[in-house]
Structure formats: structure tokens, C-alpha cells
Amino acid sequence: MSVLDRKGTTYRCRICGAELLVLTGAAGDFAPRCCNQDMVRLESRPVFYYCPVCGAEIAVLSGAAGRFEPVCCNRPMLR
Numbered sequence: 001m002s003v004l005d006r007k008g009t010t011y012r013c014r015i016c017g018a019e020l021l022v023l024t025g026a027a028g029d030f031a032p033r034c035c036n037q038d039m040v041r042l043e044s045r046p047v048f049y050y051c052p053v054c055g056a057e058i059a060v061l062s063g064a065a066g067r068f069e070p071v072c073c074n075r076p077m078l079r
Helices: none
Strands: 003-005 008-013 019-021 026-028 047-050 057-060
Touching: none
Parallel strands: none
Antiparallel strands: 003 026, 008 019, 047 057
């Protein structure tokens, strides 16, 4: 099946719970498998932050209580 996967699309294995995250989206026939089964595309998407100085990028895969304010190169990272 041809799909358009965007950056941040997440998949989970129904058997073992392994997860994967698409880092660079593209059009194509991407159909990840694990434990000899098709992986399930999750509805939730991570929040991405990047450093305005060096371009480093992070993704928050699950939230926690409190305020998350990542810093890189001595500057706040941007959403």
C-alpha cells in the first residue's frame, strides 16, 4: 500500500510492543513489520524541538508532569 509517511509518524508492534519513529517523511511503500506481523500506525505524534544555533533536533516521545524546556548551545530549543 502506498502511503505518505510524515516525520514523526509512529508505529507499534502488537506482539512485543516495539515502537519506531519516522525521522524523514517520504512518499512510498513503507510497511514496517515486527514479530512477523504488520506494525500499527499510532495516532499520537511526538513534539519536536530544534536548536537555533547548531540544528540539533529532539523528539518528545511521551510526556511527563512538569514543564519541559530543553536547552542546547546555551539557548532554549524551539518547537
